Amino acid sequence: MYDIFNKKWKGMRRVRDAVVGTTVGKVEGDSENGVYVWRGIPYAEAPKGDLRFIRTRKIKPWEGVREAKNFGFCCPQPNHKNADMDEDCLTLNIWSPCADRKRRPVLFFIHGGSFAGGTGSEDAYNGAYLAGYGDVVVVTCNYRIGILGFLDFSFLGQGCDANCGLFDIIEALRWVHDNIDAFGGDPDHVTVFGQSAGGTATSVLATLPAAQGLLHQCIVMSGGPTLLQGKEEGQRTAQCFLEFMHIDTPEQLREIPAGKLAGTQQAFCSACGLGAGTFRISVDGGLVPDYPIPAAAAGAGQGIPMLIGTTREEMSFLHIPPLAKIIDIGGIMEAGVSHEDEACRECIPKAYQERYGKRRGKTMMLTDMVFRMGSVWFAQTRSLRNDVWMYRFDYETAAMKVSGLHTFHSSDIPFVFGNFGAGMGKLIFLLTPSVKKAKKVAKEIQDDFLAFARNGKLPWKKCTQGSVPAKCYRRECAVMPMVEPAILNQYESTHFKKTSFSSCAGK
Template sequence: MKRICSIIILCFLFKISYSLAPIVKTTYGLIQGVEDDLVYMYLGIPFAKPPINDLRWKNPVDMEKWSNIYDASSLKPACPQLNCSSRMPAESCPPNYSEDCLYLNIYVPKNLNESKAVMLFIHGGNYQYQGANSILFDGRRYSNFTDTILVNIQYRIGALGFLVTGKTSDQANGNYGILDQRMAIMWVKNNIFAFNGDPNRITLFGQSAGAESVSIHLLSEDMQDKFNNAIIQSSPMAIPFKNYEESLLLYNIFTQTLNCSIQDMKCLRSKSIDDILNAQIVAENKVSSVKLLEFFEAWLPWIDGKIIKGQLLDFPKWIKSANFQFKQFIIGTLVEECYIYINLAFPNLISLAEYTGLILGGFKQHSIDILLNYPPNLLANDQRDQLSVLATHWVFLCGSRRFLEQAINSNNSSLGYYQYVFDYSLDFAGWDNFTFCYNHSCHGSDMPYTFDSVDDYFTKDGKRLAKSHLTYWSNFAKTNKAGSSDGLEWNEYKLEKKSFLKFKKDFNDYGQDYKKKQCDFFDSIGYYY
């Protein structure tokens, strides 16, 4: 697999073996892309000025128009990141990075006889890793098979995207990564017509931190006219955003590591990217909050009352207008989301006593209830599997169900919503050193099938699964209905009939009320402790 991935990346980076695509006229100027036998590609299009020098830790600034034809024939570097391969397989990590990284890629079907639905993807990676130039997000097969326009965007991550030093305009106010996403979405809304896209059929979809981001945009009243519907893949709904004080704790450690004085932005802006990335790692490895889940996402949005109104499950803090109506969405999780995180956090076995201690420390007044509902396995020496089940239900599955049902209750309408469960492990050797994820549906296992990006490595069954995935996703983007694939109709989720689709080996299937007992339990005790 490494050789094929390297060849694909080299083709993009060095502009070889592609013909020129039609020139398009945007509100910023003309753009020249490239084409292969599948699609037209417009790669590395800037949607904001480079966030460098004085624009480091500033809100994104709109691009100026250009006079020459913009060369969109190669991918741009990802935003700065360090140790990506410690969290995900090395071959899926971006091949390079730069602080000048606010770019997007557009993949356009060659069938131009009618305007196309648009699918805008926001990558995950703990708000610290990944980028649109990852091999995972190669959109050629996706766009060609679905007959939709695929857009991949980048946004600032880590300390560059989420550092908070103060609330005044001369300080770093954080949430820059979310503001970057908003600007990219608006760029697409205002310019996708030039690529034969329908600006009234834009679907936001994202995975992990990208799915959290999609959820933020769904809840933001001022973003409602920028997209049509959404798909939320593996959003860790129970991971809490920081408050102001918690953000400053992380900043203080970060600043001390860089030998800068408190609120000395000139000093911070003088530091090299390598210095910033190293200080970021030091800060996140030190305890800056008593919240157990902060270790999963140390650098993330904070509740500023403007862009981020509250936690994702605190709907009343977000929605003030009586006329607000939730857009339709698909939401789902994998059956073993936290298996990778538990095994990374605890490389050695967890004893019964350690398991009990983790529950007592993490769930406080709810510890006894948690132990009654998720008791340790008394027949096993290692409790990691049980902890993985608990964490998956709490952080991903049940929080996502809660988000879904709150949206339905808030709307009180007949709009269609859909739930899925993904129960399929990689059918090719794609986990590299993360050997514990083989034969498990670890977090991220769905991404190769979502994009069909490494189809040559799939088994026959993997190819079937990928095609069904793409079919449902694109049906929803085109019509607001998931429709059917391989003869299986995906039924809408109703409070009185909680239907879900399961992506699984051999044949997809459907059911009702997935993990009802477990999710009813978490609904009763809440998600943030």
């Protein structure tokens, strides 16, 4: 067993390097903390040149044994300090207790980053602990992001497609389906779990005809089932980018070095006025026929159990003054209720202020508008035809309390992966003299995720249209309403809820 705080394996021998045959060639892995690991396995052709803005192409076979001991390039993006970047970024990483023919559950993770940044090789997503502790196979992948992955240039002609990054994820899942048994995994037992943008992608994948048969359970972590865009909106943003770059033809677009494109990303996000919402999955009427909630209402993705959750105060990082100024919390809140009638514009903020106080009421309202309400409505809708459970991450360390961040966006990642010395884990335990309680909470959430991956079931009450119980991970875990009824009721007659349930395919 692995000690997640002292980083020591107990009672496990070091494994030898592993050479595994796949449908496209052999790969040689390595060992890490008592499990096998294969890094940087290409799952698709490099999306360069004429392939830059089109749907993913299958990887061509190779001769001999390909070394898979180092992570692959991450997709070009601004300000990424810990990885080399290149367009040849479509690789995945696998952690497995053993490369044998035992068919273990597979946990396939999709990283977040607002579809603008991130990589599957980040230390926070290292799958060694989870694979060893749970006797499962863990997979992470890179996919195209930002300008390269989530701008819809399809109006330029056949040389461009919408949702290139989502095509990448589906191709990675297809590679896993075809090859994971050689790594000790069960291709008929794949749980997709994703966080933030990865959670949004997960909520979409469960409804897509193109992904059917490639995933069998889903865990949506802080995703946004309502945070997609219509086809016209997506193409307007792409057209805005062409004007921003003074580009007239697809040839000019493909000739610009990828690093230069990535270097313009932040300036473009500011110029187009969309900020963190610039890059989104498009409801294009092709790969993505509809938004997740109306798609689920129409019966898409039947037979896929789902666990959906958020942290309690996703947007509390906006209590940090510099971020609040940059992101304009007041402007976001005003925009969030701008389509509502006068009564709603007054009642909704008032309900939050009465329940949480003036300061926390603002960020709790944003948390619900961006994450929790959409997640609840998605859970309620899917519950008509599928088993759905909810969870909420409420646990706070001393540093989280003192800073005023509380259970902010991504603070659950260290608890899920068990990597407390990486990413957010370095910060949230700074003032914690004893980690006994944290270890207990980490084990609780890991055991639930692993149980769900094994059998698609959880021991607390499922969601229904009229009830959304959630297991709340805190010092003493408890099942309670995902959103307080008094708050939930405020949204019943809102324009926000109405549009979240409206089908808008191809628009």
